[in-house]
Amino acid sequence: MDRVVVVGASLAGMRAAETLRAEGFAGTLTVVGEEAGPPYDRPPLSKQVLTGQWDADRIALPSGAKPELELTWERGVAAIGLDLAAGHVSLADGRAVPFDGLVIATGAAARWIPGTRAIPGVFTLRTLDDALAIRAALGAGVQRVVVVGAGFIGAEVAASCRARGVAVTMVEPLPQPLSRVLGDVIGRVVAEVHVEHGVDLRLGVGVEAIEAGDHGVERVRLSDGNVIAADLVVVGIGVIPNTGWLEGSGLTLDDGVLCDETTLAAPGVVAAGDVARWPNPLFGEVMRVEHWEHAIDMGAHAARRLLAWAASPSDPALDMAYGPVPWFWSDQYDRKLQLAGRVRPDDELAVVAGSIEDRRFTALYGRNGRVVGAFAMNMPARVVKYRQAIAAGLTWDDALQG
Amino acid sequence: MRVVVDFDLCESNAVCMNIVPEVFEVREDDFLYVLQEEPGEEFRAQVTEAVARCPKQAITLEG
Numbered sequence: 308m309d310r311v312v313v314v315g316a317s318l319a320g321m322r323a324a325e326t327l328r329a330e331g332f333a334g335t336l337t338v339v340g341e342e343a344g345p346p347y348d349r350p351p352l353s354k355q356v357l358t359g360q361w362d363a364d365r366i367a368l369p370s371g372a373k374p375e376l377e378l379t380w381e382r383g384v385a386a387i388g389l390d391l392a393a394g395h396v397s398l399a400d401g402r403a404v405p406f407d408g409l410v411i412a413t414g415a416a417a418r419w420i421p422g423t424r425a426i427p428g429v430f431t432l433r434t435l436d437d438a439l440a441i442r443a444a445l446g447a448g449v450q451r452v453v454v455v456g457a458g459f460i461g462a463e464v465a466a467s468c469r470a471r472g473v474a475v476t477m478v479e480p481l482p483q484p485l486s487r488v489l490g491d492v493i494g495r496v497v498a499e500v501h502v503e504h505g506v507d508l509r510l511g512v513g514v515e516a517i518e519a520g521d522h523g524v525e526r527v528r529l530s531d532g533n534v535i536a537a538d539l540v541v542v543g544i545g546v547i548p549n550t551g552w553l554e555g556s557g558l559t560l561d562d563g564v565l566c567d568e569t570t571l572a573a574p575g576v577v578a579a580g581d582v583a584r585w586p587n588p589l590f591g592e593v594m595r596v597e598h599w600e601h602a603i604d605m606g607a608h609a610a611r612r613l614l615a616w617a618a619s620p621s622d623p624a625l626d627m628a629y630g631p632v633p634w635f636w637s638d639q640y641d642r643k644l645q646l647a648g649r650v651r652p653d654d655e656l657a658v659v660a661g662s663i664e665d666r667r668f669t670a671l672y673g674r675n676g677r678v679v680g681a682f683a684m685n686m687p688a689r690v691v692k693y694r695q696a697i698a699a700g701l702t703w704d705d706a707l708q709g
Numbered sequence: 710m711r712v713v714v715d716f717d718l719c720e721s722n723a724v725c726m727n728i729v730p731e732v733f734e735v736r737e738d739d740f741l742y743v744l745q746e747e748p749g750e751e752f753r754a755q756v757t758e759a760v761a762r763c764p765k766q767a768i769t770l771e772g
Contacts, residue, residue: 322761350764369766600724603762636722636764643720688735691723 308407308575308617309334312396314386314552315412316340318348318599319580321370322606323410323613328376330614336378337404339396342434343383346371350599352438353463354638358470359442363435386413389556391573408613411553411564411578412606415546415597420455420514427523429540432460444539445471452476453527453537455514457484459637460543462497466639469504476507476535478514478527488635490652493670493682496663497644504640509533546597548582563595568628570609575616577609589630589698590649590679598635605629632697634690642666645687647694648680657707661686669693673703711747711771712756718767725763729755 311327313320316338324338340346346368355361370376381398388397395403417431430441445452445468452468454461457479468475481487483494484501501508513530517540527535548563558572559565563584566572570585578585580602584595596605608629615624637644654672661668661684669689672680678701681693696706712732719741725733726741729752734742748756760768 325761348766599764600762634724638720643722645722685739687721687723687739688726688737691727691735694727 308332308614310337310406311335311408311410311613312337312339312404312406313410313412314339314396315410315414315549315580315582316342316346316371316382317412317414317580317602318346318368319414319582319602319606319609320410320412321346321368322603323412323577323579323610324376324378325370325373326607326610327614330611332614334407336376337381337406338378339381339384339386339398339404341383341385342436344435347435349433352435353432353460354467356435356438357432357442357445357464357467359446363439366435386552389553389558391557391576407575408617409576410606410609410613411572411576411582412580412602412609413549413552413582415548415581417460417542418545418547420517420542420544423517423540423542426517426519426540428519428538429517429524429542431542432464433546441539441541445473449473449538451536451538453478453535453540454543455527455540456543456545457481457498457501457508457510458487458543458545459485459635461541462501462639463637464541464543465501465506466504469506469640474507475505476509476527476537477501478509478512478529478535480511480513480530482511484508484510486652488650489646489682490650490654490656490672492656496666496684497639500640500642500666546581548584548595550582565593567623568630569624570605570612570627570629571616571624574620575613577613577616579605579609583609585629587630587649588628589632592649594633594649596633598633600634601631604631630698632694634694636687643685643687644682645690646680646682647690648672648678648697650680650682654679655703659706660689671703671706673706676703677701678703678706710750710753710756712743712745713769713771714741714743715767715769716741718765720765720767722764725759725768728759728762732756733759 417433454477486494515528564578566585723735
């Protein structure tokens with residue numbers, strides 16, 4: 308393997324590139340990135356960048372400025388095709404980049420409400436440009452923000468807008484914020500925190516229409532008949548994996564690039580980060596994970612898997628099965644939310660430390676006699692310990708007795 | 710090898726503790742404590758990993 312191409316110059320791709328070099332890969336290492344600027348870190352976009360505390364230079368990824376990595380950059384140009392037989396990636400400017408090994412780390416794109424993308428004042432938040440555009444709008448006298456979707460992006464945008472003193476209405480069709488990842492009991496706690504900070508929270512309500520006047524967005528019409536005046540709308544209704552460029556390549560695409568247990572998607576092809584779907588042996592579930600740390604972790608793993616493939620192409624490398632306990636954090640107001648594990652709405656739930664009333668507590672999720680998740684609000688140390696215990700197979704009974 | 714934490718950046722996410730508990734500990738008061746500011750060479754790989762994985766990029770390694 309003399310030539311590796313990494314498609315995607317964000318966290319997973321950069322981590323894969325770093326790991327390839329750290330593990331001794333000395334060949335040509337090309338990184339293709341659609342955005343023109345240097346690689347950056349996304350979590351601050353909805354927090355410090357939006358509130359104005361941090362500028363763009365503060366979020367550059369260190370790996371983007373390491374000459375010792377000896378990267379060949381293809382920046383500001385998208386990959387638009389993959390030819391596995393010929394062994395090259397096609398770029399939007401017509402060139403083809405040949406490879407012996409490929410890392411797919413193209414991430415995901417924000418989902419839009421159809422027909423609203425062209426309305427001035429309606430945004431999604433995924434890229435640095437998105438964050439700077441929203442920040443500029445907030446700085447230009449916006450008074451009333453409507454946030455559509457109370458997932459991570461929506462909840463953090465709402466908190467950042469409140470920190471700027473702007474009126475916020477947050478609309479979520481599900482019964483509670485973050486209920487897909489946290490369930491309704493913890494979701495209700497998150498809802499209360501937002502209401503306590505002055506968010507007008509509309510739960511169980513969808514968006515009928517986003518309506519514009521001569522100068523851009525003016526109001527949001529809800530499925531319950533209510534109409535909310537808005538100077539700015541941020542839509543945070545999830546993401547779509549960036550796999551369009553892989554259509555017809557022969558790779559299996561199913562809400563992401565489908566990999567085997569070891570992150571291998573085809574001979575000589577690995578995938579990592581938001582774009583990758585794989586069977587996690589620890590949970591017995593085919594999953595795609597959009598968390599920050601996962602991009603780092605899987606990027607490194609995929610790089611090592613690719614090197615193992617190059618050393619021995621026919622070896623299924625079953626000892627390289629990738630079985631992490633997913634983990635995320637989210638900062639909203641003065642609360643830090645963390646979850647380790649993988650939670651379903653009907654999991655058992657028990658508060659094991661602190662109290663919900665104090666907004667400082669740890670809760671465990673259980674399924675089939677096992678602990679499958681640990682959530683904490685402002686109790687970060689415990690989640691780490693439980694994360695290790697979940698990986699080791701902690702039983703529900705042992706956890707509650709301990 | 711010297712571990713330096715920028716406590717203005719640190720948000721006690723405790724990722725570092727997950728990787729190398731011999732060096733980093735987030736205690737019940739939610740603050741990070743560096744248990745060994747000059748850990749032995751045997752911890753270099755893990756501390757380097759903690760530097761890379763800190764969500765706030767608050768850790769640096771000198772020497």
